[in-house]
Amino acid sequence: MADAPADIESLIALMARLPGLGPRSARRAVLHLVKRRGTLLLPLADAMREVGTTARECVNCGNIGQHDLCAICEDDRRRNGQICVVEDVEDLWAMERTGAFRGCYHVLGGTLSALDSIGPDELRIPHLVRRVEDERVSEVILALGATVDGQTTAHYIADRLAGVQVTTLAQGVPVGGELDYLDEGTIGAALRARRAL
Amino acid sequence: MADAPADIESLIALMARLPGLGPRSARRAVLHLVKRRGTLLLPLADAMREVGTTARECVNCGNIGQHDLCAICEDDRRRNGQICVVEDVEDLWAMERTGAFRGCYHVLGGTLSALDSIGPDELRIPHLVRRVEDERVSEVILALGATVDGQTTAHYIADRLAGVQVTTLAQGVPVGGELDYLDEGTIGAALRARRAL
Missing domain, CATH: 3.40.1360.10 (Dna Topoisomerase Vi A Subunit; Chain: A, domain 2)
Structure with a gap:
């Protein structure tokens, strides 16, 4: 038998298709949502519908925006x-x-x-x-x-x-990077691209 | 400046409140959804609205169902x-x-x-x-x-x-459990509750 009502089971199945969520964590997330119907579940449903109906790819650059041209492409x-x-x-x-x-x-x-x-x-x-x-x-x-x-x-x-x-883009030591944690390839590239101080 | 349209940013903020998703994985999940608007994002929005409007706590046992009494409590x-x-x-x-x-x-x-x-x-x-x-x-x-x-x-x-x-509930060795991976407490409880074969 089903362990949860059918509509909750289908919501769990959809949530499990998100990256980073498996069947178990989707079940946990849905239960979390069901307990917060007014404060989280319904606002989330509305936000998803909003994004789902307005979001589109910019025809020029492929960015996600709300019009045929995204905000960046429209900015002179x-x-x-x-x-x-x-x-x-x-x-x-x-x-x-x-x-x-x-x-x-x-x-x-x-x-x-x-x-x-x-x-x-x-x-x-x-x-x-x-x-x-x-x-x-x-x-x-x-x-x-x-x-x-x-x-x-x-x-x-x-x-x-x-x-x-x-x-x-330049290759080199990342900000905050410590040499002994970096691979030889990165250190080699940083050495070859060294600059005067 | 905002790096994504405002409605996408608010969707990310809501998703980040799910257990198991942080700000980064919420961003990744939302982008995954935006790329699958018709097949996943809008169905998910509908499923959430459906559950959000119909789910309620059973007044008798506290289970989640669709009526005042859940399916289990209603089952004679x-x-x-x-x-x-x-x-x-x-x-x-x-x-x-x-x-x-x-x-x-x-x-x-x-x-x-x-x-x-x-x-x-x-x-x-x-x-x-x-x-x-x-x-x-x-x-x-x-x-x-x-x-x-x-x-x-x-x-x-x-x-x-x-x-x-x-x-x-009985305490003991879980099904499929191997003794050398079990803690002493569990093995001790299983020994005390041993039964004739």
Whole structure:
């Protein structure tokens, strides 16, 4: 027999599809919600419906916003000729949290991957090439992960973008990083990219 | 500046209040949802609204159901004179998954705890005493955790319920348990409660 009412069981099944929640923690989370119906469950339902009906992908850069163009693409002050290329929207948000970048973005939607058979056309790379041709772009900053797939993608994009300056994030010691906890690759890269003090 | 649209940020803040999700994993879960608006986010919003408007506590036992009386309390076949006392609704669900108990339940809503100043009146203990007096109860089974607070609560309830048989779950080796991974307390309890084969 079912151990909880049917509608609670279906809510648990849906919650279990969230990353970071398994069947057991989904059950615990739902029970937590049911005990806080007015203060958490119903507000959460409303917030989800709100986001679900208004959120959409920016047709220009792939960011999540509420209109066809996201707030960044619509902001004239950010059209400074720089495009920062990121793998996914969470990377865009991470860049924005730094407050250090004042240009526009381009979200690829992943990295090239032979294993997962993801080629340039599965990503938004052709779109990026068109943007570089159409907009007045002076610099494309590749902010991709320092992984094999990320670096393969970076090299592929740099090859496709002739005639525009292509840069990539610096590699080195992270802020707060202690040398004896860092891998040799990072320390080697930081040594090669050393700068005068 | 905000790194995501305001309505997404408020959804993240609400999700971060779920047990098992912190601010970072809530952000990841929300992005996962936003990318699956039609297949997951909106169905989840609907399921939450449904549960939020229909779920309620059973006035008799404290179980979660859709009416004033839960499905178990309404089921005549389950009025067999046994009441199983559990700490919380998740314990009731766990008991139901075993399929081994065919009586009714009583959900305390926690355990007695001097540290958290939870006394008998904060739990549903007076209500349990009334039920034992009013209903034809032959046995009260205490299915409380084998913790200090759980056992304190069990002893307190047994003292309050004079004239009715009060039993508690057996302690022993769990199914699939290997002796060398078990603590001495469990092995000692299993030895004292040994039975003829």
